[in-house]
Amino acid sequence: MTTYTLHVPDEVDPGEPEALDRATLVPDAFVWPAFWFSALWFFWHRLWLAGLIVLAAEIVVWAAGLALGLSPAAGFLVALLLSWLIGLEASSLRRWTYARTGRPIRDAVTASDIREAEVKIVARWLREEGARLGSPPTRPVTPASLRADSPALGLFPEAQSPR
Template sequence: MPTYTLHLSDEVDPGAPDALDRAKLVADRFIWPAFWFTALWFFWHRLWLAGLLVLAAEVAAWAIGASLGLSPLAGFVVTLLLSLLIGLEASSLRRWTYERSGRPLRDAVTASDAKEAEVKLVGRWLDRHGPAAPSAPPRMPPYAKTGSPALGLFPEADGHR
């Protein structure tokens, strides 16, 4: 089961339910679209610096392979290994970008999918920081005021049959 991390900006009020609308959830797993599309995946997710670093690494690998005179098969293997590394580290680069932009890691949870992770993180966020507004005292049910030893299963006898 993958681990999901929650990233929120520093100016968020603790326990504010509307703050989670601006939160970013990042799964720590292999990212297949990042494997196939490498730098384009980063640009699609607006991770500009990480995308430029990945693009620079790809160009450098191509230039080194060309200068060494590698065969096309060896060049393909190098490109495949670089794409594998990008797919493995895409979520780490995404978390790094969020840290740099003022959205530090606030929480982490293990879940089977993103929906379950959201439910767990929202529950933790609201429980940890308490409710945003004080709750009303619980209402007493009508049978509790009578002092009857019955548990509410029978109505109070009103004196006549």
């Protein structure tokens, strides 16, 4: 199961259905395209500052490898480890960029895929709209056959002394 975070602009009211059109879901998982394409992935997602930071880190690591005279195998291993780190932290950098630009985390759900996460987010978001409009919250109804006839309030009615 993956955790997905919902990012919506600050000016949006909770529960506003039209706000979900501008919302972004970010999975908290390893990002393979960021591993393979690193800075290009950030630029593709319009994460300019994070992309520049990643590009600068790659250039510094490359220059340090040349300055230290690393063998090609060692240089490849260092580049591979840097790409692995970028793949691990890509979602965090994406969330950081959204929070910095006025789209903080508004909600988080756990789901097996992006579609299930969207369904859960829409259900929660619209439930907030109903609460904001003043409709009473829905409660689960307990069938009469399951209700206890004892006057006890709690989980252990047998702990009361018999009358």
